[in-house]
Amino acid sequence: SLFPLVTGTMAESIAGISIETLPDELQVHVDFVSNAAIVLFGYVMRSTGFLREEHIAGMRLLTFSVCLPILIFTTLWTAQLEADILMLALVSAVIHIGILTLTYASCAAVQIPGKRGYLTMSCQGLGMAYCYGAVLENFGASGMAAVVLVELGGNLWLTIVGNGVLASLWRPPPQQEESRPMVPPQAVGLGLRQRGQASAHGQQSDAEPTSPAAPIELDADLEMIATAQSAPAVLQDPLGASSVSDRAPTLSWREVLAPILRMPMLWAAVLGCLFNVTGVPLNYLPLKVLQTLSQCFPPLLYLLLGSVLRFRLARHQYLEVLQAICLRCFIWGSAASVIWFTLPLSFQHRVILVLICASPTSTTLLQYSQMFGYDASRSAMTYNISAILSMAGIHVLSHSMVAR
Numbered sequence: 207s208l209f210p211l212v213t214g215t216m217a218e219s220i221a222g223i224s225i226e227t228l229p230d231e232l233q234v235h236v237d238f239v240s241n242a243a244i245v246l247f248g249y250v251m252r253s254t255g256f257l258r259e260e261h262i263a264g265m266r267l268l269t270f271s272v273c274l275p276i277l278i279f280t281t282l283w284t285a286q287l288e289a290d291i292l293m294l295a296l297v298s299a300v301i302h303i304g305i306l307t308l309t310y311a312s313c314a315a316v317q318i319p320g321k322r323g324y325l326t327m328s329c330q331g332l333g334m335a336y337c338y339g340a341v342l343e344n345f346g347a348s349g350m351a352a353v354v355l356v357e358l359g360g361n362l363w364l365t366i367v368g369n370g371v372l373a374s375l376w377r378p379p380p381q382q383e384e385s386r387p388m389v390p391p392q393a394v395g396l397g398l399r400q401r402g403q404a405s406a407h408g409q410q411s412d413a414e415p416t417s418p419a420a421p422i423e424l425d426a427d428l429e430m431i432a433t434a435q436s437a438p439a440v441l442q443d444p445l446g447a448s449s450v451s452d453r454a455p456t457l458s459w460r461e462v463l464a465p466i467l468r469m470p471m472l473w474a475a476v477l478g479c480l481f482n483v484t485g486v487p488l489n490y491l492p493l494k495v496l497q498t499l500s501q502c503f504p505p506l507l508y509l510l511l512g513s514v515l516r517f518r519l520a521r522h523q524y525l526e527v528l529q530a531i532c533l534r535c536f537i538w539g540s541a542a543s544v545i546w547f548t549l550p551l552s553f554q555h556r557v558i559l560v561l562i563c564a565s566p567t568s569t570t571l572l573q574y575s576q577m578f579g580y581d582a583s584r585s586a587m588t589y590n591i592s593a594i595l596s597m598a599g600i601h602v603l604s605h606s607m608v609a610r
Contacts, residue, residue, distance in 0.1 A: 237343070238601040241508050245594075248512025257513050265513065269506040274335060275474035277500035278354055281342075282478025284488065285351035294352050294555060295359030301541060301559075302360030305330050306368060308537050320378025321526070324580055327373055328530035328588050329537050331365035331568035336596050337561045339504045340604040345554055352558050354475055362472070365568035373574035380579070508597075515590050516583070523584045530588050531595070538563045557607045564599040566592035 251257045285291075309330045316322040334357050341349040519527070542563040546556055567589055575585035 235601065235605075237339075238597065241339075241504070241597060244505055244508040245512035245515075245597075248509040249515050250512075252513040252515075262510070262513050265506060265510050269503065269510055270335075271470045273499055273503035273506060275470040276496055277338065277350075277503050278471055279474040279478040279481075280493070280496045280500050281347050281350040282354060282475060283481045283486070284493075285347040285482065287351060287479070287482055288348075290552065290555070291348065291352050291355060294559075295355045297549070297551070297559075298356040298359030298361065300360075301545070302330075302364045305537060305541060306364060308540070312533060312537065319376045320580060323373050323376030323378070323578070324526070324575070324585065325530050325533060326376065327369045327571045327574060328567050328585075328592075329534045331369055331570060332361050332538075332562060332565040333568050333589075333593070333596075334361060334562055334565045335503075335507060336593065337565050337600050340561055340600050341558055344604060344608050345558065349554065349558055352555060353562065354478075356559070356562055358472075358475055361562075361568075362469075365570045369568065369570045369574055373578050373580070377578040378580060511590070511593050514586070516586065519583060519587055523581065523587070526584060527588050527591060531591055534567065534592065557604075560607065561600055561603055564596055564603055566596040 248257070252262075309326055312329070313322050313325045316325060334353060338350065338353060341353050345352075542560045545551075545559045545563065549556065549559075551559070569589065571585050571589055572582070574580070575582050
């Protein structure tokens with residue numbers, strides 16, 4: 207067929223191009239530069255309108271519900287699960303309990319409920335998918351298995367259960383400014399004037415407006431943020447049921463735990479460990495299919511990051527984002543220092559844990575911000591900036607520590 211011929215020709219062409227043809231500085235950072243180029247490519251496609259909101263929803267599904275679970279399943283199935291790797295789950299539980307305590311103490315002085323909840327969710331929990339590529343490149347399947355066990359040992363519960371409880375406990379009051387739609391004042395005034403003109407004309411309200419000023423149409427992102435932040439609003443709870451309320455919903459334990467049990471990543475990890483322990487034999491053809499699909503995860507992740515980048519905040523919102531990022535760097539930087547200098551672990555596991563500490567904030571910050579009436583645009587910017595900083599930080603740490 208034509209496909210193997212084309213792919214074979216491409217592979218031969220790429221193999222004939224040596225990395226030595228690149229400048230010396232670029233040879234060291236070629237992976238980071240290529241990943242940054244993918245992020246920029248996604249940003250350009252979204253900015254030009256080539257990628258739309260419905261496309262991003264499909265990309266998100268493929269990235270986190272298909273490719274990532276397959277990567278986790280394949281890694282745990284093929285890895286050598288030794289006793290020291292299994293101990294990382296217990297180490298992860300202790301680390302995340304310490305992170306929860308330090309975050310609570312750092313945010314205790316904040317008296318504004320909405321800001322306190324936002325800072326807490328921004329600082330605790332990790333989006334560990336961003337360190338998978340560096341760990342796989344340097345330590346292979348055993349390193350990836352260690353990352354998954356750290357995720358299951360503490361991070362999964364802190365990001366979903368911990369963030370959900372604290373987001374509900376410290377949610378902003380219903381009438382707080384950040385729960386209102388972000389509609390420009392001039393748009394509101396114009397809308398009121400046009401509404402008055404329509405009422406004056408009676409039945410002409412349904413016809414085309416006679417005023418030369420056309421209604422202002424908010425773009426899709428602004429409409430989504432305004433809908434998510436308006437009060438009262440139609441909100442999606444974790445089980446997928448909509449409810450209308452004058453105030454943000456309160457999560458029950460069933461609503462908090464149900465999303466965990468439905469996570470494809472969790473079931474992929476369980477099945478991968480089960481296949482490994484029971485000794486299910488490896489077969490080349492299905493393993494080749496799984497590896498091909500899992501290799502799609504890194505480019506999809508960076509393309510998705512670029513497609514959701516937005517820079518539309520007010521000055522005071524950028525200051526709050528900067529405060530959250532600095533506090534997060536302090537907390538996880540302290541944790542990385544304790545891990546590196548004090549824990550009696552192997553060099554490989556200490557490097558992996560430090561790379562994990564450099565991961566960005568969790569996506570539950572975005573989910574719970576919309577659910578509980580926080581400023582959704584501020585939370586999105588926090589996630590985006592932390593993800594970009596994480597890309598650079600993981601690359602620098604990986605190159606400097608492994609080079610030793």
